[in-house]
Amino acid sequence: MTFMFLTISVSAAMDPVPAYCEHQGYTFEYHNDNDTYSSFCVFDGENKCDGGDFLRGECGLEYKKDIACRPEGETLFSEFEKCCKGLESSGGGWFKQTIGQPSCVEKLNFFQKLWRWIF
Numbered sequence: 001m002t003f004m005f006l007t008i009s010v011s012a013a014m015d016p017v018p019a020y021c022e023h024q025g026y027t028f029e030y031h032n033d034n035d036t037y038s039s040f041c042v043f044d045g046e047n048k049c050d051g052g053d054f055l056r057g058e059c060g061l062e063y064k065k066d067i068a069c070r071p072e073g074e075t076l077f078s079e080f081e082k083c084c085k086g087l088e089s090s091g092g093g094w095f096k097q098t099i100g101q102p103s104c105v106e107k108l109n110f111f112q113k114l115w116r117w118i119f
Contacts, residue, residue, distance in 0.1 A: 017051040019078045024065050055080070070104045077101060 018028040021041035028051060031038045039051040041060065049059035057064070069084035070076055076089055083089055083104035090105040108116070 016078045016080060017055050020055045020080050021051055023067065023078070023080070024063070026063070072104050072106065075101045075103045 017039065021028040024041075027042040029040050029042055029048075031040065040048040041051045041054040042048040043060060043063045047060075047063070053059045054063075067080060067082075069082050070087075071084055072087055076083070086107055087104040088107045089102040
């Protein structure tokens, strides 16, 4: 008798560039001019910059807002979101026994994590 195991890896993480722009309260736009693809974070009617440049802090610094940390139990949706002090990101792996987006959980040492994993 032969058993076949099929492993499917699914990446549900959203693109951080438009997510960051919209999380900051701005509009994200895609443009395709003559087969040239570009995207912009639009701050107001006239001011905008490349979405990736805004995420990396290379333009639009005067429009950047502080992002509040995520409290325990809340989901992290993008790489720019962080857990509050004393918490860590947990998720997205077999060993951590979670599927999908990571969430903020109490920070544990190795032995506490091992104990929870076993029991």
